[in-house]
Each structure stands twice: as C-alpha cells, then as structure tokens.
Amino acid sequence: MSEVRTLQIDGKDVAARSDETILCAAEENEIHIPTLCHLEGLSDVGACRLCVVEVEGTPKLMAACTTTVEEGMKVTTTSERLVAYRRRAIEMLFVERNHICAVCVANNNCELQAHARNVGLDHFELPLMHPALPVDASHERFVMDHNRCILCTRCVRVCDEVEQAHTWDVAGRGTGARIVSDLGMPWGSSTTCTSCGKCVQVCPTGALFEKGRSISEPKARRPYLPYLVRVKERER
Ligand code: SF4
Ligand code: SF4
Ligand code: FES
Structure with a gap:
C-alpha cells in the first residue's frame, strides 16, 4: 500500500x-x-x-x-541549467532526422515544434545529420514517415498497452534505431494491426498520419486516451 x-x-x-x-x-x-x-x-x-x-x-x-x-x-x-539542457535535447531531436516544418503534415500541430518555440530554438548549433530514411505508405489508411520520428515510443506503448495488438517495436540502437511494424514487415502487410488509428492519434509529430487528412483533427482528439485506458481496465 x-x-x-x-x-x-x-x-x-x-x-x-x-x-x-x-x-x-x-x-x-x-x-x-x-x-x-x-x-x-x-x-x-x-x-x-x-x-x-x-x-x-x-x-x-x-x-x-x-x-x-x-x-x-x-x-x-x-533553472538556467535545465533550460539549456532541454534546449539541447530538443535540438538533438531536430538534427537527428529530417524535420522540415514548412513541408510537414503536422506543421503548427506538432509537439516538437511547440517545444522548440517555447525554448526559442531558432537555429541549430549541432550539424544536421540528414539521414536517408524511408516513408512507409503501404497501409491502406495510414503513413509512417521515419524522417519525422523522434523515437518517443508512444505508438509502441499505445498499440501494446491499450489496443493490445503489439504491432510496433523499436529495432536497432542509438541514431540507427527505428520503429518497426511486425518485426520489420511493411505496415500494410501487418497481420497484427487492427487499423484502430490509436498510434496515429498519439504521435506527437508528423511521423504517423492518416492518408488524405490534415493532422490537426486527430491532435484535437488526443485526450480520449485516459478514458480508453479506464475502459480497458474495467474490462480486465
Ligand atoms: S492502427 Fe492500432 S493496431 Fe494498428 S499499429 Fe496503430 S495502434 Fe496498433
Ligand atoms: S509516436 Fe510518432 S514520433 Fe513517437 S516513436 Fe511513434 S512514430 Fe515516432
Ligand atoms: S523523459 Fe520524461 S517526458 Fe520524456
């Protein structure tokens, strides 16, 4: 207790x-x-x-x-130390992948972008890594753009803990780490994905999005998650 x-x-x-x-x-x-x-x-x-x-x-x-x-x-x-640390942490997330906000589906509805604004991050001191990363558009409704992924693992956890499908995982380490579906299959070939869309709803950036739809609408519905979890807990 x-x-x-x-x-x-x-x-x-x-x-x-x-x-x-x-x-x-x-x-x-x-x-x-x-x-x-x-x-x-x-x-x-x-x-x-x-x-x-x-x-x-x-x-x-x-x-x-x-x-x-x-x-x-x-x-x-x-404190000054904390502000500097957080600013550097955000900058590292930006330079590790290809976050070009002006052409991102999540522009102005992105949590990473909002944090950058809050700490006044208007230029990078670290070199851009510019990795060549794929976009998986094989799912009939959703897209996974690895260029925008910050490896927060919200998608992995919601799919596992709430939907209980466990479609996503993290493969690799450090800057080589990637979110993978069904141990590396294209998302569209996944046999575990129920197409519920929870992972898309909780993604804080433009990495996961719905085909043909602005990202702003799902973001506005995000608070549904605690409710869903309570429902799941009652079912157990
Ligand atoms: S759509 Fe649902 S089941 Fe499919 S990967 Fe996302 S959270 Fe998991
Ligand atoms: S929720 Fe989005 S940003 Fe976070 S790990 Fe999944 S795809 Fe990447
Ligand atoms: S480490 Fe605490 S919110 Fe990410």
Missing part, C-alpha cells in the same frame, strides 16, 4: 503518494514540467529527457516522469 510523502517542488510544500512520480506530484500541484514521450494513460519510459529536474543532493538531472517521490526531496523544475 502506498504511503504519503512530503517534499518540496520549486519551494512549494507538496504531498504525494509514495508510488507517484515527481511529474505526477508536480502536475497535481499545477507546476508545469515540459514532457514529450510522456502521455497520460501510458507507461513512462523516460525516452525524451525533456522532463528533467534538479533534485537537491543529486548531481545528475533526473527524469521527472520516471523518478518516484521521496520523503524530504527538494526538486527544482526550472
């Missing part, structure tokens, strides 16, 4: 359950921490490192979405 922990976030005294993450405790107290791979209703994997915070007595920056609260913890969510 979880117990109550008391801690400080940005100087504010807060109480949280012992099994809650720093992110959860912060959100409950209306303290905003930027996130990208986190999505309410899915498990957390700590992939994007945008939610990093400082914890007094710990030299390392901690991912708020995967670090559970502890008694007496003193957490800082905003």
Whole structure:
C-alpha cells in the first residue's frame, strides 16, 4: 500500500503518494514540467529527457516522469541549467532526422515544434545529420514517415498497452534505431494491426498520419486516451 510523502517542488510544500512520480506530484500541484514521450494513460519510459529536474543532493538531472517521490526531496523544475539542457535535447531531436516544418503534415500541430518555440530554438548549433530514411505508405489508411520520428515510443506503448495488438517495436540502437511494424514487415502487410488509428492519434509529430487528412483533427482528439485506458481496465 502506498504511503504519503512530503517534499518540496520549486519551494512549494507538496504531498504525494509514495508510488507517484515527481511529474505526477508536480502536475497535481499545477507546476508545469515540459514532457514529450510522456502521455497520460501510458507507461513512462523516460525516452525524451525533456522532463528533467534538479533534485537537491543529486548531481545528475533526473527524469521527472520516471523518478518516484521521496520523503524530504527538494526538486527544482526550472533553472538556467535545465533550460539549456532541454534546449539541447530538443535540438538533438531536430538534427537527428529530417524535420522540415514548412513541408510537414503536422506543421503548427506538432509537439516538437511547440517545444522548440517555447525554448526559442531558432537555429541549430549541432550539424544536421540528414539521414536517408524511408516513408512507409503501404497501409491502406495510414503513413509512417521515419524522417519525422523522434523515437518517443508512444505508438509502441499505445498499440501494446491499450489496443493490445503489439504491432510496433523499436529495432536497432542509438541514431540507427527505428520503429518497426511486425518485426520489420511493411505496415500494410501487418497481420497484427487492427487499423484502430490509436498510434496515429498519439504521435506527437508528423511521423504517423492518416492518408488524405490534415493532422490537426486527430491532435484535437488526443485526450480520449485516459478514458480508453479506464475502459480497458474495467474490462480486465
Ligand atoms: S492502427 Fe492500432 S493496431 Fe494498428 S499499429 Fe496503430 S495502434 Fe496498433
Ligand atoms: S512514430 Fe510518432 S509516436 Fe511513434 S516513436 Fe515516432 S514520433 Fe513517437
Ligand atoms: S517526458 Fe520524461 S523523459 Fe520524456
């Protein structure tokens, strides 16, 4: 059974359950921490490192979405060091693939783009990697554009944890990592995909999109996910 922990976030005294993450405790107290791979209703994997915070007595920056609260913890969510770290993390996501917002289906409805705006990222200091990446348009309704993928794994988790189809996986490592369907088959040949569209709805960028449709409409429906998860839990 979880117990109550008391801690400080940005100087504010807060109480949280012992099994809650720093992110959860912060959100409950209306303290905003930027996130990208986190999505309410899915498990957390700590992939994007945008939610990093400082914890007094710990030299390392901690991912708020995967670090559970502890008694007496003193957490800082905003500082020059954190802003610089998050800015660099966003820049790395941009330069690793081919994010050309002006010609992207998600332009102005992209979470990565919004984060870049928020940290004032208007040029890159890191060299662009420009990898030659494929676009999988084999599915009858959806497209996967690896050029825009930031490997947040929301698609993998929603397909596995909510739809329970487990179509997506991550193959490879580092900059060579790719999201793959059915262990490397074209998405259109997948025998597990139910064409539910959940992965498309939760994708924060223009990597997954519906053929012939603006991406802005699915984005507006994203809060449906916690509801779906609750329904699934009742069914079990
Ligand atoms: S459409 Fe549904 S079943 Fe198919 S890959 Fe996406 S989440 Fe999984
Ligand atoms: S396809 Fe979209 S949801 Fe899936 S890992 Fe890439 S960016 Fe994330
Ligand atoms: S939101 Fe915490 S690491 Fe991505």
